[in-house]
Amino acid sequence: MPAFFPIPSLRRRAVAALTVAACLPLAALAADWKPDHPVTLVVPYSPGGGTDAQTRVVAKELQQIWGQPVIVENVPGADGVIGTRKVIDAKPNGLTLLVQLPSLTLIKHLPTFKGSDPLAQLAPVSAFSALPGVVTANAALPxxxxxxxxxxxxxxxxxxxxxxxxxxARLQARIMGEENALPTLVVANYKGGGQMITDLVANNISFAIAGSTAVLPFVKTGALRVVMTMGDKRSAVLPDVPTAIEAGYPSFDATTWYGLFAPKGTPAEIQEGIAAAVRQAVKREDVRKSLFTIGAEPVGNTPAEFAAMVQREAKRIDAQVKRFPLD
Known part of the structure; x- marks a missing residue:
């Protein structure tokens, strides 16, 4: 028998109640979604670098929040393309996520890259940290x-x-050589930060463009010296080091974000659920302390906010590559 509401006010209340009830399931899914299987965070770079270190800090906390194993899988190679492709080809169910940084926006410009822009095949979910890149020299250099x-x-x-x-970093090295008339500058590209820092400490390379995470332990021992940071403000862990703007090198004014991406087509409620977990994770004091120790600052934003960050970076990189085409 159909429902009958003889009094208009009661009818209005019923319609409003039904409307709220219809909206509740989606809101609950977005806020309460949790994986029911282990989650893999694919880092498309070698172990031992700054990206790997920060990912492991966040992965440990997500595991506690979700009650599921969160596995960090390093898949280096082809300038990050191999690991990125693995996530693009994964099922859009929230169980395989990509950890990337602004270099993702540069892949489409690589001379050796063929195919569709990877950025267009991924969904930005949430940035979990940010830190400035640094220019670090061997302390033996005068x-x-x-x-x-x-x-x-x-x-x-x-x-x-x-x-x-x-x-x-390779593009930044190219810009450094061009803008400062260093035609003989040799660019040595490594698969991961661990081996690069080892060579830098051994004085096999003169200096490096890296995240502060990888170099801080060696700066503290006096083996390395940071000569410039690339963020828009001085680093809290390197307060005496000038920024690119202060040093007179505006082309290097860029803060590096580190964030999670999902395969395109991942439902919005899953993306929102992952982002909510990231925000919860980076608010915890032990995570904040761990990130600060390695020179990073917690972020934790929504998919929409992260997507806006990524698009701003993509436009900036497009303009730089137009000025300094990659060979």
């Missing part, structure tokens, strides 16, 4: 600033070499 490093490389008997671990 330099204490970026200006001195450039001057040294112009007059050194042996060409200077700069270590990089991902596409963005």
């Amino acid at each position: 330099v204490k600033s970026m200006e001195q490093l450039v001057r040294y490389c112009k007059s050194a008997a042996t060409p200077c070499s700069v270590g990089t671990t991902e596409n963005m």
Whole structure:
């Protein structure tokens, strides 16, 4: 028998109640979604670097929140493309996620890359941390600033070499050589930060463009020296080091974010659930302390906010590549 509401006010209340009830399941899914199987976070770079270290801090906390194993899988190779492809091809069910940084926006510009832009095949979910990149020199070099490093490389008997671990750092090295008239600058690209830092400490390369996470332990021992940070403000763990703007190198004014991406087509409620867990994780004091120790700051934003960050970075990179095409 159909429902009958003889009094208009009662009818209005019933309709409102039904409307709220219809909306509740989606809201609950978005807020309360949790994986029912282990989750894999694919890091498309080698173990031992800054991306790997930060991912493991967040993965440990997500495991506690979800009550499911959260596995960090390193899949290096092809400038991050191999690991990125693995996630693009995964089922869009929230169980396989990609950890990436701004170099993701550069992949489509690589001369060796063929196919569709990976960024268009992924859904930005949430950035969990951010930190400035740094220019770090071997402490044996007679330099204490970026200006001195450039001057040294112009007059050194042996060409200077700069270590990089991902596409963005390679582009920055290219810009550094072009803008500072260093035609003999040798760019050494590594698969991961661990080996690059080992070579830098051994003085096999002159300096490196890296995240502060990987270099901080060696800065504290005096083996390495940071001559410039690349963020828009001084690093809390390197307060005496000038930013790119302060040092007079505006092309290097960029903060690196680290975030989770899901395969395109992942339902919105799953994306929101993952983002909510990330926000919860980075609010915890032990996570904040761990990130700060390695030079990073917690972020934790919504899919929409992270997508806006990614698009801003993509536009900035497009403009830089137009000025400095990659060979």
